[in-house]
Amino acid sequence: xxxxxxxxxxxxxxxxxxxxxxxxxxxxxxxxxxxxxxxxxxxxxxxxxxxxxxxxxxxxxxxxxxxxxx
Numbered sequence: 550x551x552x553x554x555x556x557x558x559x560x561x562x563x564x565x566x567x568x569x570x571x572x573x574x575x576x577x578x579x580x581x582x583x584x585x586x587x588x589x590x591x592x593x594x595x596x597x598x599x600x601x602x603x604x605x606x607x608x609x610x611x612x613x614x615x616x617x618x619x
Contacts, residue, residue, distance in 0.1 A: 554616065562611040570604035 577596045581587050592599040 555612075558612045558616050559608075562608060562615055565611040566604040566608035569607040570600050573600035573603040 574596065577588075577591070577599055581591075581596065587594060587596070592602050
């Protein structure tokens with residue numbers, strides 16, 4: 550893997566980030582509504598920030614796996 554491949558890997562795995570963001574957003578919203586308030590484990594107390602953080606983590610892992618495994 551060369552540094553020139555990084556933009557290609559990032560673009561080819563972008564769907565992972567979008568999917569995880571939407572899924573986390575829905576899941577966290579359902580969880581917070583069922584618990585009667587915002588859970589304590591949210592990043593900075595924000596549903597959107599937590600979903601964004603989860604999506605960026607998943608995107609990073611997907612880039613690494615695709616780069617290493619092909």
